[in-house]
Amino acid sequence: MLTAIAITVDGLGFAAWLFLSSVGLTLIYGVMRILNIAHGGFYALGAYSSAWAIGLYATTGSPIVFSFLLIPLAALIAGLASGLLVERGVLKFMYGRDEVLMVLVTYAIFLILEDATKLIWGTESYVAWQPAFHFGTIDVFDIPYTVYKFIIISVAIIVGIALYFVLNKTRVGKLLLVVIEDREISAALGINVTKFFTVTFVVGAVLGALGGAITAPEISVSPGIGAEIIVLSFAVIVIGGMGSIGGAMIGALIVGFARAASVHLYPPAELFSIYLVMAAVLAVKPYGLFALAESRKI
Amino acid sequence: MVNYIHVSMGTGMVALGVMIQMRAGLVSFGQGLYFCVGGYAAGMTAKFLGISDLFVLLAIGVVAALILSAILGFLLRRYREIFYAMLTLAISMILFGLLSSTEELGSTDGFNLPTPTYLGWAPTGEVGRITLYILTCFIAIGCAIALNRFLKSPIGYVNEAIRENELRVEYLGTSAHKAVHITYMLAAVVSSIGGVLWSLVLGHVDPEMTNWTTSGQFVFVSILSGIGNVAAPLIGTFILEIVRVYAVEISPNTWQMILGSVMLLTIIFLPKGLWSLLTRKKKSKPQQTASAPAAGE
Numbered sequence: 001m002l003t004a005i006a007i008t009v010d011g012l013g014f015a016a017w018l019f020l021s022s023v024g025l026t027l028i029y030g031v032m033r034i035l036n037i038a039h040g041g042f043y044a045l046g047a048y049s050s051a052w053a054i055g056l057y058a059t060t061g062s063p064i065v066f067s068f069l070l071i072p073l074a075a076l077i078a079g080l081a082s083g084l085l086v087e088r089g090v091l092k093f094m095y096g097r098d099e100v101l102m103v104l105v106t107y108a109i110f111l112i113l114e115d116a117t118k119l120i121w122g123t124e125s126y127v128a129w130q131p132a133f134h135f136g137t138i139d140v141f142d143i144p145y146t147v148y149k150f151i152i153i154s155v156a157i158i159v160g161i162a163l164y165f166v167l168n169k170t171r172v173g174k175l176l177l178v179v180i181e182d183r184e185i186s187a188a189l190g191i192n193v194t195k196f197f198t199v200t201f202v203v204g205a206v207l208g209a210l211g212g213a214i215t216a217p218e219i220s221v222s223p224g225i226g227a228e229i230i231v232l233s234f235a236v237i238v239i240g241g242m243g244s245i246g247g248a249m250i251g252a253l254i255v256g257f258a259r260a261a262s263v264h265l266y267p268p269a270e271l272f273s274i275y276l277v278m279a280a281v282l283a284v285k286p287y288g289l290f291a292l293a294e295s296r297k298i
Numbered sequence: 299m300v301n302y303i304h305v306s307m308g309t310g311m312v313a314l315g316v317m318i319q320m321r322a323g324l325v326s327f328g329q330g331l332y333f334c335v336g337g338y339a340a341g342m343t344a345k346f347l348g349i350s351d352l353f354v355l356l357a358i359g360v361v362a363a364l365i366l367s368a369i370l371g372f373l374l375r376r377y378r379e380i381f382y383a384m385l386t387l388a389i390s391m392i393l394f395g396l397l398s399s400t401e402e403l404g405s406t407d408g409f410n411l412p413t414p415t416y417l418g419w420a421p422t423g424e425v426g427r428i429t430l431y432i433l434t435c436f437i438a439i440g441c442a443i444a445l446n447r448f449l450k451s452p453i454g455y456v457n458e459a460i461r462e463n464e465l466r467v468e469y470l471g472t473s474a475h476k477a478v479h480i481t482y483m484l485a486a487v488v489s490s491i492g493g494v495l496w497s498l499v500l501g502h503v504d505p506e507m508t509n510w511t512t513s514g515q516f517v518f519v520s521i522l523s524g525i526g527n528v529a530a531p532l533i534g535t536f537i538l539e540i541v542r543v544y545a546v547e548i549s550p551n552t553w554q555m556i557l558g559s560v561m562l563l564t565i566i567f568l569p570k571g572l573w574s575l576l577t578r579k580k581k582s583k584p585q586q587t588a589s590a591p592a593a594g595e
Contacts, residue, residue: 035380090562099380100325104521105565107514111558118551231391231510238384272395275388279373282385286376 005141007260013149015256016156017215022233023159023248024207030243031180031200033099037106038086039208040230041113045082046209047225048121050074051216054128064134071131071217075210082113083205087198095197110226118223125222133217152214156252159207163245176200180243235278241288250289254281302539304431307438308496309333310535313519315485315492317531318445320520321454322481323461327383328390329516332363332486334508336493338397339363341411341503352414352433352498359494360487367486371479378464390508397505408504411497434495441488442528448484449528453477518557522564524571534572 025039053070086109094105135147167173179186179196187193211229219225236255240247255274262273269276281289312333319326336359343349343358370389377385398406413426421429448454456477459467467474497503506512515538523534541560545553568574 035383093566100323100383101565101569103325103327103380103383104517105562107518108558108561108565111554111561115552115555115558119555123551227511231387234384235388238381238388242380268399270395271399272392275392275395278388279385279392282381282388283373287381 002141002143003264006143007257007264009140009143009145009149010263011253011257011260012153013145013256014259015252016153017211018232018236018256019156019249019252020152020159020214021208021211021229022236022252023163023245024204024211025233026237026240026243026245026248027163027207028201028204029237030245031176032197034091034102034106035099035242036201036204037103037230038109038113039106039204039233040226040228041110041117042079042082042205042208043212043229044117044221044226045078045113045212046075047212047216047219047221048117048126049078049209050213051126051128051221052121054130054217055126058128058130064130067131067134071213072210075213076206078213079206079209080202082209083202084198086205087201091201110230114223114226117226123223125220126216127220128217131217146218148217152218155214159210160245160249167245232274235274238288239278239281241290244288244290247288247290302543303536304434304499305496306535306539307434307532308492308499309516309539310519310532311438311441311492311495312489313516313523313531313535314441314445314528315487315489316516316520317523317525317528318449318457318488319481319485320525321449321461322457322478324378324478324481325383325517326386326485326513327510327517328386328388328508328513329485329489330508330510330513331386331390331393332367332489333493333496333512333516334390334393334397334503334505335359335363335366335486336490337497337503337507338403338493339490340494340497341409342403344412345409350412350415352416352430355414355498356437356491356494359490363486363490364483367483371482374482375475375478387510387513390513391510394505394508394510397508404504406505408502408506411501411503413501414498430495430498434499437491437495438532441491442532445484445488446528453480457481518561520571522561522572524568524573526570526573526576530571530573537572 021043022039024042025036028034028036028039050071053074054067057067057070058064090105090109091102094102097105131148133146135151137144138147138150139145165173167176175186175191176196178189179191179193183193212225232255236251237243237248238251239254240249240251254277258273258277259270262269312329315332316326316329319329339359339362340355343355349355374382374385397403403409413422414430416429416433449457456467456472456474459472460474460477464474467477493507497507519534519538520531522538523530538557542553542557545556549556564571
């Protein structure tokens with residue numbers, strides 16, 4: 001019974017983290033058809049800047065409650081700056097190239113971002129435990145959990161609802177769906193496709209950075225976290241069907257629970273349970289659970 | 299210098315495997331899988347059975363890769379484009395996770411391999427190094443020639459047709475699935491040979507061989523060198539090895555940045571890779587105009 005509760009809560013925690021880290025990736029793929037490996041770089045940038053800012057803030061001795069504000073702020077600044085730089089500086093010149101080639105372009109950008117974080121913050125790890133520690137713990141059926149875990153879960157739900165609302169209920173969202181449906185016709189109808197691309201990419205980058213920033217207080221931020229998150233995010237969005245926000249949510253839940261279950265039931269499987277689930281899902285549904293059918297072009 | 303060539307021969311063969319798949323428009327982001335399978339198959343045979351004969355180890359590596367790729371091929375041949383890249387990546391990461399959590403195989407540290415022997419002959423020191431070097435060269439060149447023959451064979455040409463337009467291939471009555479399956483298995487075999495030789499040169503294997511960043515570098519080499527010729531990946535790996543060694547020497551913390559920049563510049567200015575520098579000069583005018591539309595695809 002206790003294990004079941006532990007798996008549920010941990011699974012939700014993992015799922016929230018995975019959803020926040022991968023929703024930007026699926027958004028960018030859905031709109032721009034770019035599988036953005038540089039997303040791992042955005043995640044790392046967000047994590048580093050938030051950990052660094054919180055650490056700096058903590059030394060001033062101000063009340064810790066306000067350090068929470070630094071998390072979205074760090075994510076916004078890191079995501080905006082790096083996202084704009086990457087899209088306007090590099091990707092702008094690459095649109096229309098082969099999808100697979102774009103993967104390699106973003107892989108190159110990822111390598112550059114990896115070392116950029118090392119240049120800015122060095123190779124030692126950063127720990128910014130203050131916000132996670134501040135709220136203390138809460139007992140769920142006798143198992144203590146940090147309140148911070150539940151904050152992350154709420155943030156993930158809010159982000160999910162916000163994205164759903166913007167995409168489905170607003171004019172901008174409907175225009176975006178038109179752009180996804182047919183780029184050329186929408187451009188012909190006078191929709192500024194380039195602007196949509198830039199905004200989408202930057203939003204995706206900010207979401208990636210937010211995923212990193214919000215996790216920073218729970219982990220020690222060190223080189224290599226970007227490479228780790230990128231394969232996890234791939235697993236999540238591929239399971240859900242690439243480009244689908246709802247799919248990312250379901251994918252995050254499946255992967256989150258798979259991981260939590262393996263942690264509690266059979267720890268050695270933790271590292272590969274996720275990919276096992278992914279391979280199993282893909283063997284049955286080749287393009288993920290919520291992928292839209294695409295016509296083959298002759 | 300000899301050591302650079304030696305190491306890059308091993309990884310170059312994996313890049314060759316990536317390259318023949320790229321001919322069919324398929325980018326394998328998990329070719330490290332077979333690199334690792336080759337290395338570990340050889341390593342485990344040496345560790346548990348005490349066999350250190352190079353030819354036996356090679357054979358076992360190849361057989362392991364053949365069996366695995368024949369099975370996985372049934373799954374992978376249904377996928378194209380980005381899904382192929384993702385699924386190959388996922389499978390290689392399963393092995394990465396498995397090996398990282400297996401204590402008997404040294405988990406993330408891996409384990410050491412013995413010095414190879416050759417049909418009972420056991421040279422050591424300098425002689426052993428040179429023997430292994432010469433053999434590696436011969437095997438690498440042999441693989442390149444064999445793959446060149448393959449690319450000029452009917453299935454090799456079908457691969458190029460798949461890249462251009464798969465539906466038409468099927469209309470012509472040829473099974474694209476079968477061609478992809480065979481290509482995948484061939485790529486696995488070369489990669490595992492590369493893995494066996496590379497591990498024997500270094501005398502060590504670890505799960506990092508199948509991590510996606512390793513596979514990414516094989517893809518990087520294939521892009522850098524281009525898919526124009528089988529010699530390209532071998533030369534490309536050698537150039538990469540030199541770039542890497544000097545980049546690490548100049549700035550240990552930012553060599554990835556240099557690598558990434560080189561990669562971006564290559565994609566922007568040489569979409570068909572370094573090899574296109576050679577062919578551009580060699581080809582006569584009319585041929586070039588004929589191949590120009592294909593370049594724009």
